[in-house]
Amino acid sequence: MADYIIRIENVTKQFAGGAKAVDGVSVNIERGEFFSLLGPSGCGKTTLLRMIAGFEFPSEGEIFIDGQASSLIPSYKRPTNMVFQSYAIFPHLNVFDNIAYGLRKEGLPGKELNRRVEESLAMIKLTGFGKRRGDQLSGGQRQRVALARALVKRPKVLLLDEPLGALDKKLREEMQIELRQLQKSVGITFVFVTHDQEEALSMSDRIAVMSKGDVLQIAGPKELYEAPNCIEVASFIGNINLINATVKGVNGGEIALEGPGFGSFGAPSIEGVKAGDKIVAAIRPEKLSLTAQKPTSGAFVEGMIKASAYLGDRSHHQVFVKGRDEAVSVAAQNMEREMSADFDASKPVYVTWDPKSLILLKS
Amino acid sequence: MTTKPSREAKRMGDAGGGLALFAIAYLLFLYVPVLFLPLFSFNDSIFVSFPLQGFTTKWYEQMFADEDMLKALIASLQVGGVVAIASTILGLLGAKAVTRYRMPGQGAVTGLIMLPLFIPEIILGISLLILVNALDIPLSLITVAIGHIMLCTPFAMAVLTSRLDGFDRSLEEASMDLGETPWMTFWRVTFPLAAPGIVSSLLLAFIVSFDEFLLSFFLQGRQPTLPVYIWSQLRFPSKLPSVLSLGAIILITSCVLVFFAEWVRQLGTTGDRKVGVA
Numbered sequence: 213m214a215d216y217i218i219r220i221e222n223v224t225k226q227f228a229g230g231a232k233a234v235d236g237v238s239v240n241i242e243r244g245e246f247f248s249l250l251g252p253s254g255c256g257k258t259t260l261l262r263m264i265a266g267f268e269f270p271s272e273g274e275i276f277i278d279g280q281a282s283s284l285i286p287s288y289k290r291p292t293n294m295v296f297q298s299y300a301i302f303p304h305l306n307v308f309d310n311i312a313y314g315l316r317k318e319g320l321p322g323k324e325l326n327r328r329v330e331e332s333l334a335m336i337k338l339t340g341f342g343k344r345r346g347d348q349l350s351g352g353q354r355q356r357v358a359l360a361r362a363l364v365k366r367p368k369v370l371l372l373d374e375p376l377g378a379l380d381k382k383l384r385e386e387m388q389i390e391l392r393q394l395q396k397s398v399g400i401t402f403v404f405v406t407h408d409q410e411e412a413l414s415m416s417d418r419i420a421v422m423s424k425g426d427v428l429q430i431a432g433p434k435e436l437y438e439a440p441n442c443i444e445v446a447s448f449i450g451n452i453n454l455i456n457a458t459v460k461g462v463n464g465g466e467i468a469l470e471g472p473g474f475g476s477f478g479a480p481s482i483e484g485v486k487a488g489d490k491i492v493a494a495i496r497p498e499k500l501s502l503t504a505q506k507p508t509s510g511a512f513v514e515g516m517i518k519a520s521a522y523l524g525d526r527s528h529h530q531v532f533v534k535g536r537d538e539a540v541s542v543a544a545q546n547m548e549r550e551m552s553a554d555f556d557a558s559k560p561v562y563v564t565w566d567p568k569s570l571i572l573l574k575s
Numbered sequence: 576m577t578t579k580p581s582r583e584a585k586r587m588g589d590a591g592g593g594l595a596l597f598a599i600a601y602l603l604f605l606y607v608p609v610l611f612l613p614l615f616s617f618n619d620s621i622f623v624s625f626p627l628q629g630f631t632t633k634w635y636e637q638m639f640a641d642e643d644m645l646k647a648l649i650a651s652l653q654v655g656g657v658v659a660i661a662s663t664i665l666g667l668l669g670a671k672a673v674t675r676y677r678m679p680g681q682g683a684v685t686g687l688i689m690l691p692l693f694i695p696e697i698i699l700g701i702s703l704l705i706l707v708n709a710l711d712i713p714l715s716l717i718t719v720a721i722g723h724i725m726l727c728t729p730f731a732m733a734v735l736t737s738r739l740d741g742f743d744r745s746l747e748e749a750s751m752d753l754g755e756t757p758w759m760t761f762w763r764v765t766f767p768l769a770a771p772g773i774v775s776s777l778l779l780a781f782i783v784s785f786d787e788f789l790l791s792f793f794l795q796g797r798q799p800t801l802p803v804y805i806w807s808q809l810r811f812p813s814k815l816p817s818v819l820s821l822g823a824i825i826l827i828t829s830c831v832l833v834f835f836a837e838w839v840r841q842l843g844t845t846g847d848r849k850v851g852v853a
Contacts, residue, residue: 228677267748287751300749303742304767313763314753365753 216276217243217369217401218264223273225259233259235425236273241369241403246395248404248412251422252448257405258373260422264403265371266290278368293362294371297378299354301346307333307357308342314365332360335394352383359391363398370395372404376411388415409449413437421445443492443573452494453540456575459489469493473536477511479570492573497543499569502529503562504555512564515540517557522546529555531563609826616820621812623819638817647804648821651785654716654800658723659781665724666731666776667769673732674739675747692729699726700793707794715796722790727780734779738772739765771839778836782829801825 218241225234234256241247249257262268263275266287275282277290293314302310311329320328333339336356346354355375362370376384376391392415395402406412412419413433420430421444429441440446443454457471467481471493479493506514515531518539526546530539540563555561615623619631638644672678673685691699703722712718746768750760766773791800799807805821808814 228679265748265752267752287748288754288756292752294749294752296745296749298743298745300743300745302746302749302764313750314755317754317759361749361753 214240215243216240217245217278218403219276220260220264221274221276223260223263223270223275225256225263225268226271232425234263234270237422237425237427238273239420239427239430241401242418244399244401246392246402246404246415246417248406248416248419249422250406250409250412250419250448252407254424255422256425257407257422261294261371261373261403261405264369265292265294291368292371293365293367293369294373295355295358295362295375297373297375299358299375301349301354301357301361303346305346306342307338307344307346307349310346310357311361311364313361328364332364335363336360351379352387355379355387359394363394363400367400369401369403372402374405374407376406377408384411391415413449421448423448437496438571440494440571440573443494443575446494446571446573451497451541451543452571453497453500453538455493455495455536457491457493459485459487459491461487473533473540474513478567479572480568482572485572490575492575494571494573495565495569497528497541498526498545499565500540500542501564502531502542502544502555503564504559506562507564510564511567512562513540514560514562517555517561520555520557531561533563612819612826613823616816616823618816621816623815634816634820638820641817644801644804644808644817644821647799647801650716650798651801654720654723654791655781655785657720658727658784659777661720661724662727662731662780663735663773663776665728666733666735666780667773669728669732670735670739671765673736675744688732689729691725696726696787696789700790703790704793713796714794716798716800718794718796719791719800720784722794723784723787726787726790727783730783731776731780734776735769735772738769742768774839775836778832782832785825786829 218239220237220239220241223234223237224232226232237256237260239260249260251257259268263270264277266282266285266289270283277292282290302313305313308329311332312325315325315328329342330339333342336359338353338356338360341349341353346357349357355378358375372391376387379387388411391402404412404415413436416433418430418432419436421428421436423444429436429445431439431441436445436449440449446452447454455469455471455474457469457474460468460470460476462468462481462485465481466478467485468476468478469491470476477493485491506512513533515533517529518532519530521528524546527544529542529544531542532539542563611623614627616634617630617632618627619633620628669688673681678684700722703718703725707714707718746764747760750764751757755763786802787800788802788806791803792806795803801821805818808818
């Protein structure tokens, strides 16, 4: 059995007079893992994190931290520490005292305490900043201080509540890499809450996608993207084209589908489908290709380019296909150095794909 | 954006003359009557009337020689001190509850705590007197202080609620997350951050208690508080000038305290705002 540092078992959180913020959720988090809770705002991810931290208590279910049932343990007795969304740097204390805050409580001898704090300052590359006050730091520095203040306690689990949300894009990307490296080097389990799917994909070992208090899927970044288990996950992580299709026939490893605009097309079979079933065939924009010449073989559909956006490394095309309400999104890598327009908008184009790229989802 | 300030300035300019005149008249109306106190306290005449008769400090000497007046002053200072501390503690507890916890009936509770601000004092005074008599509690400075605490707690709570609302709730959570108990979190985080509000609440409660007349009048025992004593002396024309000099001293002290309290409060909030935005 895997070594789980956190086991969340059937946890429900119902606020007084409100809906269920978290509804019967079970999640296991492995020791040393970078685990993300991903979902839109209001999906319950922060409530779940706050229950692990001990700021909220489950209405039902139990959370085990390192084997210990923790429902009744207050936050100040848990082996977890948190990096807050607002950073929560104490404004009446300087950087040194902020980081030393939790250590003073432990009654460390002065020398040891100094050494630990100086070590943390070095870790976050803020050596010499000890005497500064919180309001004399930039957003990125405050974020690092919050991180050092939590890590200096050597927690078993570090909880991070959207810690990068307030930073600008470039700094955020730097911090993503730094956080990931830091997590690898200290070897502490990180539980990271975010609504930013790219952030979650780039940093995490595993991700739990949440929606309306439920966990929809728990998987690694690649699996979430390439093999989502439902339409909600498929459309929340990245862009995707959805085709409402009907199963026409099942033939060994192949099934025949028919969908508006796409006519008849084939796909690798999945378990438990039979002729007549309604199904959703989904395909990522970058798995589709555009060509001006009508293909002689393979799967393709004819359409007209409605709009194109040039993004430098790639271009996004919206292709209108007869019989389908929504345009088909195609993402094309700009592999060649080419100044002229890709396609003539007045002439038909052909969207092609490899049937193996289709994701079949029960509707 | 760039045109706005100039347009604003222009509009101010058009109405400027009239508005300035109104503002000056308003301030005169507020403060001229009060300024008569220090003016006549240095006037060498028993009668408070123009023309002024010449400069003297004898009313101040007479005042400091008046033992009853000094006793009343000390009584008021004692009551004020006790009331300031008690109502600030109660206000702090109330403010913490209102700003940090979700409670059923929270609005109603807050309203009830704030209500004494809006009930006419004479009604508060009479009802407290009836209650105190019914309970057979002898009237004394203690009953006066109890009445004042009832009156001052809403002031303290209003000041402290806005202070506690002003700082990030996750600061207290961060403290507990780092291993501090709720009690130590209060002393290491909440109290230092609320300190400016606590100082201004202490001063405000003290001043309200010190100036208060009606409740003191109803609830006092043998020892009057200063406002009640002053009122009782108005019958004797010869005492009036020394009352004026005492009034002048209190006036100036009150002004200094209020400005100080407001300054401390501002100091705290602007410092925090900077932190919040950065």
